[in-house]
Amino acid sequence: MKSLPHLFISALLIGGLLSCGKSSLKKAGSGGGKTLVLSAVEQQKVVTDNAFTFKLLKNIAANDSSGDNIFISPLSVSFAMAMTSNGSGGQTLAAIRNAMDFNGFSQEVLNSYYNKLLTDLPELDPNTTINIANSIWYKQGFDVLPQFLSTNSTYYNAQTAALDFSSATAPQTINSWVNTQTNGKITSIVSQIPSNAVMYLINALYFKSTWKESFDPSQTKTQSFYVNASSTVQASLMSATVDINSYYDNDVTVFEMPYSNSKYSMVIVLPQYDKTLADISPALDSAKWAGWMAALHPLKQAITIPKFTFSYGVTLNDALTAFGMGVAFGDGANFTGIGPQGLEISQVKHKAFIAVDESGTEAAAVTSVGVVTSIAEQGGNYIVNRPFIFAIREMNTGLVLFTGVVNNPLLTGSN
Numbered sequence: 001m002k003s004l005p006h007l008f009i010s011a012l013l014i015g016g017l018l019s020c021g022k023s024s025l026k027k028a029g030s031g032g033g034k035t036l037v038l039s040a041v042e043q044q045k046v047v048t049d050n051a052f053t054f055k056l057l058k059n060i061a062a063n064d065s066s067g068d069n070i071f072i073s074p075l076s077v078s079f080a081m082a083m084t085s086n087g088s089g090g091q092t093l094a095a096i097r098n099a100m101d102f103n104g105f106s107q108e109v110l111n112s113y114y115n116k117l118l119t120d121l122p123e124l125d126p127n128t129t130i131n132i133a134n135s136i137w138y139k140q141g142f143d144v145l146p147q148f149l150s151t152n153s154t155y156y157n158a159q160t161a162a163l164d165f166s167s168a169t170a171p172q173t174i175n176s177w178v179n180t181q182t183n184g185k186i187t188s189i190v191s192q193i194p195s196n197a198v199m200y201l202i203n204a205l206y207f208k209s210t211w212k213e214s215f216d217p218s219q220t221k222t223q224s225f226y227v228n229a230s231s232t233v234q235a236s237l238m239s240a241t242v243d244i245n246s247y248y249d250n251d252v253t254v255f256e257m258p259y260s261n262s263k264y265s266m267v268i269v270l271p272q273y274d275k276t277l278a279d280i281s282p283a284l285d286s287a288k289w290a291g292w293m294a295a296l297h298p299l300k301q302a303i304t305i306p307k308f309t310f311s312y313g314v315t316l317n318d319a320l321t322a323f324g325m326g327v328a329f330g331d332g333a334n335f336t337g338i339g340p341q342g343l344e345i346s347q348v349k350h351k352a353f354i355a356v357d358e359s360g361t362e363a364a365a366v367t368s369v370g371v372v373t374s375i376a377e378q379g380g381n382y383i384v385n386r387p388f389i390f391a392i393r394e395m396n397t398g399l400v401l402f403t404g405v406v407n408n409p410l411l412t413g414s415n
Helices: 040-062 074-085 090-099 107-123 146-156 170-181 277-283 286-295 317-329
Strands: 010-012 070-072 129-139 159-163 197-210 221-228 231-248 252-258 264-271 297-306 308-315 343-356 360-373 388-394 400-406
Touching (some): 040 074, 040 107, 070 343, 074 090, 074 129, 074 146, 074 360, 074 400, 107 129, 107 146, 129 146, 129 170, 146 159, 170 197, 197 400, 252 297, 264 277, 317 343, 343 400, 360 400
Parallel strands (some): 010 388
Antiparallel strands (some): 129 197, 197 360, 221 231, 231 252, 252 264, 264 388, 388 400
């Protein structure tokens, strides 16, 4: 398997990031908010969600040879596919459940779990904005089953609407919803609607928070970032001495920076100087991740990390097919829970955006499922100046919301 992209691969958690900047640290306010409390079964679903996270990240990275940065929200994909699974049956449902790591959980448990996340994640921290929105757009005149719409409206708060797909303004209507739900960070997910399209199931996820200890902009300096052994770029690197949670071994340095009230955080996984992302990527899975998280310990530490802003887009058909979901993309698919026989998924499209600066982080992601009718080191300064993996997570349960790879902090990508 190819390695994870090698410039920025270290932001896997979405919690309270600590900050940088000697004596001039600015601490966010504390207090307020609720705690995400999950049952034992729901906590096990977090484990499988995180398993899907790293499975998807490794697949995308292994098949992306561009050297671009990568950023995705597997949680957004899970929301969209969970809604879609409510309309599937037989082998198709089994394939979706296997590919998405839904096995072992009934549809009722899945729906209730994602409903709890949708309801509670935005309420954990008054200084963090999280918006989780779902919508179902179906072709005007298409005979969609009321139970399918009702289930997704009840559990996912999905906005449902019939739309004239033949109208030139139909994509604009869907994209306007996406733009609004992501605070303008992702402006479109549908370019044109094919003649055999009957439905789009869309999830939008938006996150914005401030570091628990913000970086002092006066400490941000232009420094070298080592893209690989023979190439460097000049990037804006932020520095501070802050309270972090840390772990290191012969392969990696892992550290966690909390946001605001320590309800969310960003985790950075940086290969040691004699290692590359190619060396650590093959072993990265949910078990390895859980081991790192369990080993984290508090530490006052000087850190230096790059500022970066970029967007990323990917079609997930190949990845999901590799995970065993190919039947859902062909004319043998069973989506009789949505409507008449002869439906299949045409495309699972994903877009994401992230911006990290001295004050905090803003991130957004959108996943669209198109349905169509079938056709025929410690004690020194932690300097993040080379490719790394990153994630944003909820700190109490460990649920990963976003994850990605930074190969070059100067790359901005495109929507």
